[in-house]
Amino acid sequence: MPTIVTFAEAREGALRRASLEAVSEARRLADAMGASVQSVVIGSGVGALAGELGAYGADRVHVFEHADLAAYATETWARALGQVITQETPAVVLVPFTAMGRDLAPRVAARVGAGLVSDCVRLEVKDGRLQARRPLYAGKAFATVRWQGDPQMATLRPNVFPLGRKDAARKPETVAGAVDAAARARVVSVAASAAGKVELTEAQIIVSGGRGLKGPENFHLVEELAGALGAAVGASRAVVDAGWVDHQYQVGQTGKTVSPTLYVAAGISGAIQHLAGMSSSKVIVAINKDPDAPIFKVADYGIVGDVFEILPRLTAAARAVRSAGH
Amino acid sequence: MRGFRGGAHARRIGAWRFPPEMKTLKTVVCVKQVPDTESRIRVAPDGKGIVEGDLGWIVSPYDEYAIEEALRIREKKGGEVVLVSLGPERVLSALRSGLAMGADSAIHLKDPAFDGLDTLGTARALAAAIRPLSADLVLAGQQGVGGDNSQVPGLLAELLGLPQVTMAVKIELADGKATVEREIEGAHEVWETSLPAVVSAQKGLNEPRYASLKGIMAAKKKQVQAMDAAALGLKAEDLAPKVDVVALELPPPRPGVRMIEGEAEAQVKELLRLLHEEAKVL
Numbered sequence: 001m002p003t004i005v006t007f008a009e010a011r012e013g014a015l016r017r018a019s020l021e022a023v024s025e026a027r028r029l030a031d032a033m034g035a036s037v038q039s040v041v042i043g044s045g046v047g048a049l050a051g052e053l054g055a056y057g058a059d060r061v062h063v064f065e066h067a068d069l070a071a072y073a074t075e076t077w078a079r080a081l082g083q084v085i086t087q088e089t090p091a092v093v094l095v096p097f098t099a100m101g102r103d104l105a106p107r108v109a110a111r112v113g114a115g116l117v118s119d120c121v122r123l124e125v126k127d128g129r130l131q132a133r134r135p136l137y138a139g140k141a142f143a144t145v146r147w148q149g150d151p152q153m154a155t156l157r158p159n160v161f162p163l164g165r166k167d168a169a170r171k172p173e174t175v176a177g178a179v180d181a182a183a184r185a186r187v188v189s190v191a192a193s194a195a196g197k198v199e200l201t202e203a204q205i206i207v208s209g210g211r212g213l214k215g216p217e218n219f220h221l222v223e224e225l226a227g228a229l230g231a232a233v234g235a236s237r238a239v240v241d242a243g244w245v246d247h248q249y250q251v252g253q254t255g256k257t258v259s260p261t262l263y264v265a266a267g268i269s270g271a272i273q274h275l276a277g278m279s280s281s282k283v284i285v286a287i288n289k290d291p292d293a294p295i296f297k298v299a300d301y302g303i304v305g306d307v308f309e310i311l312p313r314l315t316a317a318a319r320a321v322r323s324a325g326h
Numbered sequence: 327m328r329g330f331r332g333g334a335h336a337r338r339i340g341a342w343r344f345p346p347e348m349k350t351l352k353t354v355v356c357v358k359q360v361p362d363t364e365s366r367i368r369v370a371p372d373g374k375g376i377v378e379g380d381l382g383w384i385v386s387p388y389d390e391y392a393i394e395e396a397l398r399i400r401e402k403k404g405g406e407v408v409l410v411s412l413g414p415e416r417v418l419s420a421l422r423s424g425l426a427m428g429a430d431s432a433i434h435l436k437d438p439a440f441d442g443l444d445t446l447g448t449a450r451a452l453a454a455a456i457r458p459l460s461a462d463l464v465l466a467g468q469q470g471v472g473g474d475n476s477q478v479p480g481l482l483a484e485l486l487g488l489p490q491v492t493m494a495v496k497i498e499l500a501d502g503k504a505t506v507e508r509e510i511e512g513a514h515e516v517w518e519t520s521l522p523a524v525v526s527a528q529k530g531l532n533e534p535r536y537a538s539l540k541g542i543m544a545a546k547k548k549q550v551q552a553m554d555a556a557a558l559g560l561k562a563e564d565l566a567p568k569v570d571v572v573a574l575e576l577p578p579p580r581p582g583v584r585m586i587e588g589e590a591e592a593q594v595k596e597l598l599r600l601l602h603e604e605a606k607v608l
Contacts, residue, residue, distance in 0.1 A: 074480075074490055099510035103492045106445075106480025115444060115568025118475040136574070137472050140367040141376065144573040148566070184489035185519035188505075192513060199511040205607075229608075247530040248509055253363045253471060254387050254529065262607040273363040279580065283605045285597065286583070299583045301600055309590040317594050321608070 002035040002091040005151075007081055008053055008061075009100050010043045017163075018096035018202065020056050022156050024164030025123060026094050027057025032125040035091065038062065040084050040177075042077055044070040047174075054172030056164050064177040071190075072100055073183035078107040080179040085112045090151050092130055094123075097155035098202075105155050114153040117145050121160045121259075121280070130154070138253040138276035158202045159259055198232035200251065205262045208234030208251055208278070212267020212288060212307050216244035221311040222266055228318040234258070234278075236268045252277035267307040270295030287311070351405030351499070353396040354456050355429065356466035356478065358386045359413055359420035363471060369574050376574070385420045388467025390427075391527035394534040395497055396465055397428045403499065405462075406430045410455050412440055412448055418550065425545035426537035437554040444567040445473075449481035451565070454558035457486060461522055463504065468493045468526040479526035489519045493528040 004026040008019040019039075026037045039058040041049050043065065050061035064080045081104065085093060093108075095101040097119045109116035121142075122133035130152040132145045147153075200206060207229060209222035219239075226233045234256075235249040251258055253273035263281035268274060270286075270293055278284070279298045286299035287310050296302045303310055361367070362382035370377050385393070396407040409424045411417045412435035421432040435451050443451065456464060464486070469476040476492075483490035496507035499521070506517045506525055519525075537545070555565065586593045586600070601608040 074483075074492075078484070099493065102476045103480060103490070106477040107484045107490065109446065109477070110449065110481040110484035113446075113568075115446065116475075116477060117569055118477060131572075135577075136474065137361070137367050138474060139577060141369065142575055142577055143571045144575075146570055146572050148568050148570065185491050185506075185517055185523060187515050188518050189516045190513050202511075250529070257474070262601065262605075271364070272366065276363075279577065283601070283607045284580070285601070296583050296585075298580045300581065300605065301597055302583045302585045303593050303597060304585065305590055305593060310594060313590055313594040314597070317598055318608075321598060321602075 002033055003088050004030050004035050004037050004092040004094065005084060005088060005090040006037065006039045006058070007093075007095040007101065007104065008039045008041040008049065009096055009098055010041055010046045010049055013045050015041075015049050015052055016096065016098060018098050018101075018156070018158040020052070020163055021158065021161040022094045022096050023053050023056045023058050025156060025161040026092070027164050029092065029123060029125055029130070030057070033091070033128065036060070038084070038088060038090070040064070040081055042069055042080050042179075050172055050174045051168075054170050055166045055168050057170070058172045060173045060175060062175050062177045064179050066178075066181065068181035071187045073181070073186050074103055074107055075183040075185065076179060076181050077104050078111055080177060081108050082111040083179065084177065085114075085151060093151045093153040095153070095155045097157050101155050105153065109153050112151065114151045115147045115149070116153045116155070117147070118155050119157050120154045121157050123154065123156075135257065135280065138257045138273070139280050140272075140276050157259065159204070200232045200234055200249070200256045200258055203232035203258070203260050205229050205231035205264075206234045206251070206258055206260045206281075207231045207264045207266065208236065208268060209239065209266050210236035210268030211238045212269075213239070218308070219244055221307065221315070225264070225266070225311055225315045225318065228315045228322065231262075231264075236274050237271070265295050265299070266311055268295055269293045270298065351399065351403050351463070352408065352459065352461045353399055353405065353463045353465060354408045354410060354459055354461040355389070355392045355396045355424070356452055356464070356482070357389045357393065357409050357411040357420055357424055358467070358470040359383050359411065359417045360386045360470055360472040363387070367576070369576060374571050374574050383416060383419065385423050386467050386470045386472075388469055388471065388527055388529070390467075390534040391529065391531040392465035392467050393424045393427055393429060394532045395527060396463075397535070398532065399463070399497070399499060408433065408459060408461070410435065410452060412436075412443070412451055421550055422545050423537065425548045425550075426541040427535055428541060431548055432550045434550050434552045435558065436552050439555045439562070439565055442567060443565060444569040445475050445477040446481060447565045447567060449478050449485055451555070451558060451560060452478065453482055453485040454560055455553060456482070463499070463521060464488070464524045466524070466526050468528045479524050483524035486524065488522050488524050490524045490526070491517045491519050492526040494525050495528050495530040497525060497531070
């Protein structure tokens with residue numbers, strides 16, 4: 001029976017949502033291909049996570065659990081995942097396209113000689129082989145891609161693949177893995193970053209601000225609306241380059257490509273490179289004083305108006321809705 | 327001493343800081359030429375590639391950070407900066423831009439056999455060119471804008487047998503080690519790696535300089551070495567793609583905008599109602 005291997009990223013003792021999306025997708029593909037699903041989880045105190053991977057569809061979970069594996073190290077993780085791939089010879093390997101997956105997957109692909117397709121937004125089985133769809137030019141175009149030979153290795157864009165049905169009664173077989181923890185490049189310290197807790201690429205809602213806010217002193221209007229909606233904050237390249245906010249916030253072709261459920265663009269005119277980074281969002285709201293702004297061409301709902309009038313009212317209304325218990 | 331930039335100036339300013347027995351620092355920067363980010367993308371008649379005819383080409387912005395960082399390292403520590411790029415004839419202009427910024431020399435990997443390489447094939451060719459250079463540091467952008475794969479730095483590190491740190495926003499070299507800072511998903515990480523290593527550049531690492539007129543003139547005289555697959559010792563099976571694009575298409579059009587009219591108060595109320603009842607996203 002062919003095998004699909006997924007990498008399950010754990011941080012601070014919990015599985016990332018993107019890891020559950022990957023195992024859910026693996027289960028869906030495995031059912032279409034008649035394959036089994038095996039997940040790999042690596043870390044310190046990660047043994048308890050096997051059950052959750054099983055509940056989302058893993059038949060077997062390889063657990064690399066050791067005190068020496070407390071902090072992610074590329075070489076160690078690549079060695080462990082590479083070991084499983086060499087041993088299980090899977091047809092497909094799925095890795096979340098998170099910061100860790102981005103760092104890890106290429107190293108593993110070179111190690112096992114796999115073709116790797118990054119940032120997939122759709123996977124399907126055609127004639128028993130995998131076929132992927134992925135954005136190019138930050139979403140200005142979409143490629144359909146196929147692999148020659150196995151393993152067919154893909155990284156999956158977070159927030160795109162739906163979670164499968166969780167069945168706590170489904171218990172996976174667990175296999176304890178051991179790996180040499182040596183690595184020449186290592187994390188020596190970690191601090192919470194200025195960009196806050198909600199990661200743009202994984203956020204369900206994003207509120208972004210642009211030049212229409214007129215100055216960095218007004219950017220709090222965007223942050224307050226984001227706070228009221230439980231959203232991440234984004235920004236256009238213009239305001240990042242002007243130094244209003246850190247580059248971490250930039251949405252667009254030279255920043256982050258995002259696909260949230262709801263994207264609110266406030267005072268952003270919509271340069272091509274910005275549209276490229278956000279036009280795969282499910283619902284787009286644009287607020288701009290210029291009725292001819294290109295952002296309205298991709299928006300679902302548009303308000304021609306002054307961000308200084310609209311944003312505070314929207315924030316107040318969103319807070320009221322929230323406290324009413326929606 | 328290998329490759330130290332000579333001349334009275336260099337000797338006065340820099341040489342005395344570095345004992346002669348110390349090897350000078352060699353930084354290799356991988357450069358990709360990409361369509362200008364303001365370009366409109368059109369699908370070629372074969373339905374698999376893009377129309378290149380009227381595209382403007384630039385050095386991938388993330389690679390500019392890598393070039394700038396290499397130059398700053400050379401300014402502080404001495405040594406040399408070598409650029410490597412793979413692609414057709416047009417790629418020369420990307421290498422000339424990097425040389426005009428101040429890089430010392432460049433290698434152009436050029437062969438009809440390189441058309442349609444996938445990321446692994448590209449990394450194998452780059453690795454074959456970089457391996458004999460005995461670099462102390464290999465820099466590259468964290469992704470090539472357009473392909474957006476974020477693969478080559480990691481592939482290259484594994485193929486070269488070197489440690490890697492990706493998405494760097496700060497790099498400091500001391501005592502044969504690099505301290506690299508990265509911003510990821512709400513965390514600021516500090517990594518340490520032995521050298522040589524592969525480090526990929528993220529926005530925020532630095533502000534790339536513009537080439538001066540003098541730099542542009544000087545770049546014309548700098549050496550660009552062309553290497554083909556045979557010179558790199560690559561065989562057909564090293565280059566055979568494992569990944570094929572079978573179709574390329576433009577994204578589906580958005581459904582169209584619904585404008586919300588009225589006074590600010592009414593617009594806000596209607597927007598929230600639509601997001602809640604119609605779009606069901608709140």
